[in-house]
Amino acid sequence: MSTIAPERDITAVPRAVITFSARLFGQLQRALVDEKGIATAQSNAWDAVCADRARAAERADLRARLRRP
Template identity: 45%
Template sequence: MNTVEPHQPIGLTTVSRTVASLAVGVVHTLERAVVGEARMRTARGNAWEAVCADRARAEQRAELDRLVAELAAARAAARERQPVS
């Protein structure tokens, strides 16, 4: 025989989940209203932004590596030109 209590107490986790769910719904609705349907952030958009950011960081690292190599080469050339005392 299965007995079900008609008035089960609401736990703290149930309240927290409910509040979090409502907050997400409000933020989603607000974002849709403020930003517009066409500019809503999506997983695909977030992934593309991450790819673009990774590419930009790689380009910056390559540029910095190139500058360091030029500086090292210039320093080595300057040392070769100095007379030995």
């Protein structure tokens, strides 16, 4: 008669440690850093939009300078 041992998930402990660490880091960041200093998806997206606009303005300026006689 054979008994089958229950399967063990070897990733459970590392996932729990990573989850706990990420939450702890987030709480520490909010406690130690001003809210404006914390990067969010919205602030990252806005920074990208501003950078795209700045690059477009630089390209337009360069094109205008190159077209002048």
